[in-house]
Amino acid sequence: MPLLSVQDLVTEFHGPSGAVRAVDRVNFDIQPGEIFGIVGESGCGKSATCRSILRLFGGANARVAGGRIMFDDRTDLASLPERDLGKIRGNEIAFIFQDPLTALNPTMRIGRQIGEVIENHAKVSRREARERVLGLMRDVHITSPERRLDAYPHELSGGLRQRVMIAMALALQPRLIIADEPTTALDVTVQDQILRLLLDRRDKMGTAIIMVTHDIGVISEICDRVAVMYAGRIVETGAVDDVLDRAQHPYTKSLLAALPSLAQQGKPLIPIEGSPPNLLAPPPGCRFAPRCTAAHGNCSQDPAPVLMHRRGTASGHADACILER
Template sequence: MENTILDVRNLQVTFDTYGGSVKAVRGLDFSLRKGETLAIVGESGSGKSVTTKALMGLIPKPAGKIPKGEILFEGRDLAKLSDKQMQKIRGKEISMIFQDPMTSLNPTMKIGKQIMEGLILHQKLSQSHAKTRAIELLELVGIPEPKSRINQYPHQFSGGMRQRVVIAIALACNPKILIADEPTTALDVTIQAQILELMKDIQKKMDTSIIFITHDLGVVANVADRVAVMYAGKIVEIGTVDDVFYNPKHPYTWGLLGSMPTVDNKEEKLIAIPGTPPDLIHPPQGDAFAVRNEYVMQIDLEEEPPLFKVSDSHYAATWLLHEDAPEVEPPAAVKERMKGITSNHTSVREDYHS
């Protein structure tokens, strides 16, 4: 597609350990369009963060490897670039916001200098011009009195303000893609909402494409255009927010939605997904979710399902979509929870996208 800025094809990432080779990402395919927000969701260990590290060229070597696959960014395959070549892209064209701002910021360096570093390195600005731009960025992300606060250290900022500083650093060089790896997890609910609103506002102003990594489906409903659900190193369902929230097809997606608390069901117990994710040193034959799937069929234990087409925008990797499979719908409890989640977030999402 003409407006595709990133195209990931059959991406595989492995890590050598004493116990064997961990297949952390096992043939990932997705694209990102200009100005779009793609959310990648899934349990811990599903491969979300490993995927983003691969995109940024941050897979630790020599243990980490990309044995197969392409990461096409504006026609260039990032998987084949050297560390030196990636340094010219990382921070300038693709930036990342990490989960905990205190591990992203240097506690011994004033925040102004930390913002200016990228501007001087990538944009070749002078010290004075970089300082002026750093003040503008602090103002853009909502830091009050930026002219004076530019000379302060990270410990002098609250958690929410530190995350705003991290966002300012990520935006310093006007990146084309912004990767946000669970950027609101360490923040309280009120601050989370402010940061999400800030990111959406900045995206409108700068037309930046965003990859949003999260386990919080409430966040997805508010900010994303499309959703990719990951399990055991693969995408098992992908579609628009409406596709995934109103018409989910994969039993794993049903489980994620069922485990999501809603305001309307205060006394209802959360629905847990039984079992644990598979050992990716020895990935199972067939569907990796089969042993946790109450609708498992014999073919799930023998063959891995392809991504079946539900609509032009919606695909899911489950044998339940095969024409010969029995007709199965989400459990009633999950349906009720889906209604609660979507009703709680639809009006908010419409505000963001208006």
């Protein structure tokens, strides 16, 4: 039974020029203890997909306009009243933001910020909370935590701030952690430590993780399965090895050729010509067709191609290209 099942999710942002459908009928399941990657170019809807799960739109005029988000097979988060969803946030599903400075309270010492998460959800004394905070800070490899309890967010390096946010995410032992580019702003060494932390948590506690990233290297290092998004839709999904080594969709192939990755070290990067479509007026049919070197007339005709399993590929590996099917 999947821990989370996202079914036909549609999410829209409303602005002066109309509605942008940032997520357009997205489907995926996450099993307990699984690390699921979401990858794709900037603006393709990775964050919108993740934010929809907990309705964390940060003040933007956005809404889940369709579909279901089944948690534990019993609760549809998409139709859950705000009050009930609030109980799931942090407790059962935690969110790690890309930029910790915008997510942390600048006027509160970090020990207190982590402590509040614990005190808000469990009846513990301040003293007990403090001990737990120190334990969490050690878990995320913050050295001399006693000294850092009293620091304000701006006094810490980017890597330390990200660790504080991860400590807050781990505080309540959620069953799912949604990590939206948790390491993009960090240097490679710190990035590696943070990924190890998350992996360690999954291995020890069976925590499921959604990992959003631009970086194919991150996907291949820690994810079990991956979804490739383009212009609001998933165009390919499957086990990481199948998708990265035997990519089927022309967009996945272009992305792999355009992104730096360990496997491709030394090979020249081939940028993808053109740019993703304006989601206010997306092209008909396959949204990648205008940039696809293999596309022909049928590719640009509605209905939009759906994810399908292709003969000769592994089970669970599906793509949304109509060519050579």
